[in-house]
Amino acid sequence: MAARTTVPFGPQHPVLPEPIQLKITYEDEKVVEVVPAIGYGHRGIEKACELNEYTKNIYLCERICGICSYIHSVSVVEVTEKLWPVELPPRVKYLRTIWAEMSRTHSHLLWLGLLADAFGFESMFLQFWRIRERVLDLLEMTTGQRVIQSVNVVGGVRRDISPEQKKTCIETLNTVRKESEALIKVLTKDYTVKSRTIGKGVLTKEQALQLGCAGPTLRGSGVREDARLTKYDAYGELNYEPVVEEAGDSYARALVRARELFQAIDLQLEALAKLPEGEIAVRVRGNPPANEDVMRTEAPRGELFYYAKGNGTRNLERLKVRTPTFANIPSLLVMLPGCELADVPVIVLSIDPCISCTER
Amino acid sequence: MGLIEKSRIKSPWILHFDNSSCNGCDIEILACLTPLYDVERFGMVNMGNPKHADVLLITGPVNRRTARVLKNLYAQVPDPKIVIAVGTCASSGGVFHNCYNVLGGVDKVIPVDVYIPGCAARPEAIIDGVVLALQKLASLRGDKK
Secondary structure, three states: OOOEEEEEEOOOOOOOOOOOEEEEEEEOOEEEEEEEEOOOOOOOHHHHHHHOOHHHHHHHHHOOOOOOHHHHHHHHHHHHHHHOOOOOOHHHHHHHHHHHHHHHHHHHHHHHHHHHHHOOOHHHHHHHHHHHHHHHHHHHHHHOOOOOOOOEEOOEEOOOOOHHHHHHHHHHHHHHHHHHHHHHHHHHHOHHHHHHHOOOOOOOHHHHHHOOOOOHHHHOOOOOOOHHHHOOOOHHHOOOOOOOOOOOOHHHHHHHHHHHHHHHHHHHHHHHHHOOOOOOEOOOOOOOOOOEEEEEEEEOOEEEEEEEEEOOOOOEEEEEEEOHHHHHHHHHHHHOOOOEHHHHHHHHHHOOOOHHHHHO | OOHHHHHHHHOOEEEEEEOOOOOHHHHHHHHHHOOOOOHHHHOOEEEOOHHHOOEEEEEOOEEOOHHHHHHHHHHHOOOOOEEEEEOHHHHHOHHHOOOOOEEEOHHHOOOOOEEEOOOOOOHHHHHHHHHHHHHHHHHHOOOOO
């Protein structure tokens, strides 16, 4: 029998910028067991949300995760709005959709770059991040911040997209699409990329459903499931159909994200074209009433779930967040055993782990 | 000035550690490495190994669990070393100041040389902070030039 070695993967590891530890047991070069140890990123945000006024929760919840921060702020704002409930002007719904898809574009470009970095394709990593800067410039132009936008308030948004900005957005998005198409060709045609991802970390449809996966991890295994199908914000009025791949390996998950990248650009262009005129905020009076509600949104990593309970005071009684990576970590325990030592970083990255979301 | 001292200042190797930040500053640090900001023109290289690093870039507030990891990492980086707290939460705890698991800024656990404010700290600010830290690294050697 071959000797067993246990190697800690993290909490400080070059592949993941975030602190998570996977205790991986190898038999020669094959992985036989994986034990994840989480808790390094826990801050206690849910409790702090009960201590803060409800208006301050937006800024705290945005900082649950810096990559999908916009979708967190949409979720916390909309779950709070549902307590009254507040009727939103149509322009607000469209603006929120545009920014949410913009942050999805930057998140998927970021992930595609990190994937390339994980198997040592450094020039592709740098190229994806070069394109991503264009999207960040758009976010900065329209919201005022690159990473944490802080543009939502209960009852609306704080900034509008002017006609000039709209024109720049359309031009830049078309450039982003053209440049991404050239790079995605490398992803879909290159022999090295394929040999490092095809057949690695296979997750079957049954396993994905059983483990309760979410987002691109679930859709990469052939399940048509997306919170945008619930038609929140402006998604009901846009031409939207989830991207599904059947294979269930790391390559399929990469393809889902690559296709979603173009879909997100299309959704932004469509929403910009249909952008209705009107108010960008309504006045919301008083404290959140004693009521409870939930909100499902689709973050770049999968379905994000918020629950809020008000009690008539200016503090919420409870705010509960369930994030997509929390649902996706169990899938690693199925995907990793049996793989080679060198494939571990690629497979771990293929679920697009966001530890700060998971642990809050 | 010997070869090692000179190359340490001309080409500092960076170790990035995320305490429990929101990723905002972390992706901005990665953005520094990419073509638009291109921090490699200052000779800076991002390293995965603390034993090779000269500069520690720390993001996020220290919580009860990462405090030990951070102390370990700090002990593994060879002298002379510079610690940079990137972002508001690494400097003071920031928006997470009243979270029960957060101890506060990085300076609660290890000594910090440079604080970079911002939420998230912009890449320009991070580059500026690291260049400032290098001046301090040079002065630590006592042969500032």
